[in-house]
Amino acid sequence: MNLSTTLRVLISSVVASFSLCLPFLAAEPPLPQFTDVAREAGVAFHHTNGASAEKHLVETMGSGAVFFDYDGDGWVEIFLVDGGSISDPAVDRRARHRLYHNRGNGTFEDVTERSGIQHHGYGMGACAGDYDGDGRPDLYITNYGPNVLYHNNGDGTFTDVTATAHVGDPRWSTGCAFADLDRDGKLDLWVVNYVDADRAHSPFCGNARLGVRFYCHPLNYNPLPSTVYRNDGAGVFTDVSASSGVGALRANGLGVVIADYDNDGWPDVFVANDEMPNFLFHNSGHMRFTETGLASGIAVGADGKARAGMGIDAGDYDGDGRLDLVITNLDFEMHSLHRGLERGLFGYTTMESGIGFPTLPFVGFGVAFLDFDNDTQLDIAVANGNILDNAAQLRAGATYMQRKLLFRNLGNRRFAEVGRMAGPAFSTERVSRGLAVADIDNDGDLDLLVTNNGQDAELLRNDRNNLPGGGNRANALLVRLRGAGANTDAIGARIRLSVGSRTQIRDVKAGSSYMSQNDLRAHFGLGTAARADRVEVVWPSGRMESVANISANQIVTIAEGQGIVARQPFSR
DSSP states (O other): OOHHHHHHHHHHHHHHHHHHHHHHHHHOOOOOOEEEOHHHHTOOOBOOOOOOTTOOGGGGTOOOEEEEOTTOSSSOEEEEOOOOOSSOHHHHHHOOOEEEEEOSSSOEEEOHHHHTOOOOSEEEEEEEEOTTSSSSOEEEEEEEEEEEEEEEOSSSOEEEOHHHHTOOOOSBEEEEEEEOTTOSSSOEEEEEEOEEOOSSOOOOOEETTTTEEOOOOGGGSEEEEOEEEEEOSTTOEEEOHHHHTOTTOEEOEEEEEEEOTTOSSSOEEEEEEBTSOOEEEEEEETTEEEEOHHHHTOSSOTTSOOOBOOOEEEEOSSSSSSOEEEEOOOTTTOOEEEEEOGGGOEEEOHHHHTOHHHHTTOOEEEEEEEOTTOSSSOEEEEEEOOSOTTHHHHSTTOOSSBOOEEEEEEETTEEEEOGGGSOHHHHSOBOEEEEEEEOTTSSSSOEEEEEETTSBOEEEEEOTTSSGGGOOOOEEEEEEEEOSSSOTTOTTOEEEEEETTEEEEEEOOBSBBTTBBOOSSEEEEEETOSEEEEEEEEOTTSOEEEEEEEESSEEEEEETTTEEEEEEEOOO
């Protein structure tokens, strides 16, 4: 492509992106404003990346975060994964994961010391799920080294049960997710692995003559397969990677999300791979999977080339009842949007959706579908940050720190990037990695938790009700599920909410984004509607039930086979 052609393409992309913004600029209500309240809320976490002259690849990967209600009091807690150091034992000893208890008044208490959670190895990501069916979510932490499973004791403490559970994968693991993969009622565990990198020596990448060293490209290392653990009950798992068909497929895996994309009742697994084709593991039942990424349309971009897949999420952004997929990539690749079609296929809709050109200069990591303005349509939030701490030496104009992106859903399968208008938190540049979503203050709007590599974590509170002039006061509903069996949080359930002619769907997912996990409660924006006409739940067991005429602006708990068993108004 010559220069003039390139300029024409860029200009047309700018014009197209601006035209997508015109309906928003003309008709949309004021944007919610996001404010970083981490320090005032008591979330004082500084990530340890152990950056060194040896340029170990793990130093630039960052870490994840988890929202989960570990004590069952109806307020989501925060778990932040810390890194460590490969080169300096003293720095490594300072690294410490953090658990913050939600006080229910907008602040959090650091309860790490009494929780029993320790730092083992260089931390990467985490996911939470009640693997033993005792009604309390447990915690799994992935590492650059052996992973760790913590059992929730129910008294605010956790016990390391990795050895007895047989889930201490020693390789470099990244994303993870709990799901009932074989539909036997117990949560299984999927662990994504990255590359085989020597902990003792990092290869030299850069310009030796100029004395400039960079972090090596992941393709300089051997890729690894995912690990699949079947839950056998009694607190024990079995590694079924080989027999499941997954262990034979290797890639540079990072993000993972599990959802039933083809509505056959079996949870399927999407894996974002770094500079290799993405995977879609279709669940054939009985813990057998077939990789169908290329056939389904999510493996590569429209040009047939693999992208640097980092973070991933699934959701129905166009309201057609089919799951869509968003994947973050490297700069000059654009982040990918795949729209769900019929027969289990996906269409590459990055450019026509309006997210292509705005993401071109960014290196994306954490990502989530969310309805941040409660207008009934799923928007997209993205955490960005460069890989190279000396990026400016490699390319003029490149920066290590980058701002986050916020895409507002305009309807008609179009988005507009509105981050700069969504408050100071979205304008501030950081080296962002993990991103998780939850309603931390139970006020009906969604807040964000962002981890930053070698920097402080950010807690972005959605202040839609505190704007001058009132801001956006749209209604919402939070739905918490309680399963009847060992899968007490009903992970894998699908919720359909109908308001008038519009139907929204949410899947209860344990693990997504970039090595992170969102609140398991399903959030639905209702716009101006005062109530939901109907909420239908398809439980992981296959059972279906529905509840009609639910008033807006409350948290409802639906128990399997019992309907609504608890109601709590928003804390506005």
